[in-house]
């Protein structure tokens with residue numbers, strides 16, 4: 001669909017620095033709003049005696065969508081002359097950080113919003129660090145509320161220096177640092193008339209300069225098994241292809257059993273159509289030529305490019321839970337369709353996102369990032385996040401609550417066997 005091809009971005013930054021206002025403005029200034037929406041909201045605000053806020057637009061769109069769909073992620077679309085964009089997970093959403101950690105590697109770019117008056121905060125740095133952690137390297141910085149600092153170039157340059165220095169330390173070179181006023185629509189899509197000292201791109205121009213990430217279709221085949229059916233004497237394996245492609249006649253391998261079989265047929269699971277080949281993002285039903293054992297949680301790959309199987313992995317964890325994480329803690333790790341028992345074997349180091357200093361620690365507090373070792377009694381078959389972002393990440397759950405997100409640094413061979 002057209003929506004599937006929209007360019008996915010996230011809008012991050014400290015609460016109240018103006019993310020929602022920026023989104024409202026983006027929608028309006030690019031003509032992406034449904035007809036009459038703005039007038040309707042303006043008159044509603046007036047009747048209620050409220051001063052109109054651009055963020056109302058976002059709230060209104062969110063309510064409409066929340067009534068229609070059950071998923072927990074709100075997506076907002078807009079378009080420039082160049083292309084369509086989808087903002088994955090709207091700012092201010094209560095599960096925003098969690099969703100970001102569990103899903104935002106799918107963002108191809110980000111806008112980081114910083115209040116010109118208040119400057120770079122701890123939360124600004126935390127969000128920037130998450131972008132780095134999740135491999136979102138294309139970032140445009142919006143230095144917002146320039147109207148509150150008299151559109152002063154000196155103040156802008158100070159904030160620009162501070163954020164650029166931090167981003168530089170985590171390996172992100174921003175594509176643009178743009179002085180904006182989201183409230184007044186300066187340098188969002190329309191070039192500001194009050195900041196002629198600025199010669200760089202507007203926010204939409206900066207976004208239009210972002211490149212797409214290479215398609216996961218060119219990566220190794222990763223098909224987490226969702227369901228298995230028997231059809232006569234054959235097995236039908238159903239799942240969504242996370243990366244790579246598969247064709248009729250291919251030999252495939254299942255982790256952790258190591259069993260191989262040939263693909264006899266492929267059906268598009270949603271359209272009920274036979275296919276010769278299918279790729280990343282598609283949900284398929286594969287018929288295998290042999291009755292090989294498989295269950296939900298197994299992983300189907302090409303035999304020559306299966307992930308390392310191990311009982312321990314070194315991961316970077318982003319911890320959400322109130323209760324600090326300590327060595328020995330037992331949880332469950334979910335990745336792909338797998339859901340396995342894990343134990344925290346060691347906390348290697350905790351990273352202070354503010355100073356970027358890291359050091360040994362005995363516990364990981366809420367909203368902190370740490371390098372830890374997870375061990376399992378069951379085999380783990382995860383990729384390094386750097387090799388395959390879609391197959392190298394997961395979440396940690398405890399009593400069915402998501403308590404952390406992780407990306408895989410490396411599988412640890414021979415470690416923790418029992």
Ligand code: GDP
Pocket residue numbers: 013014015016017018019020021022053054055091092144145146147148180181182183184
């Ligand atoms: P969020 O929490 O980051 O989504 O921030 P909001 O978009 O809700 O904005 C927080 C407050 O800042 C609201 O009262 C906005 O009206 C105000 N605000 C946002 N952008 C601007 C701006 O460019 N100039 C001024 N003066 N206020 C702004």
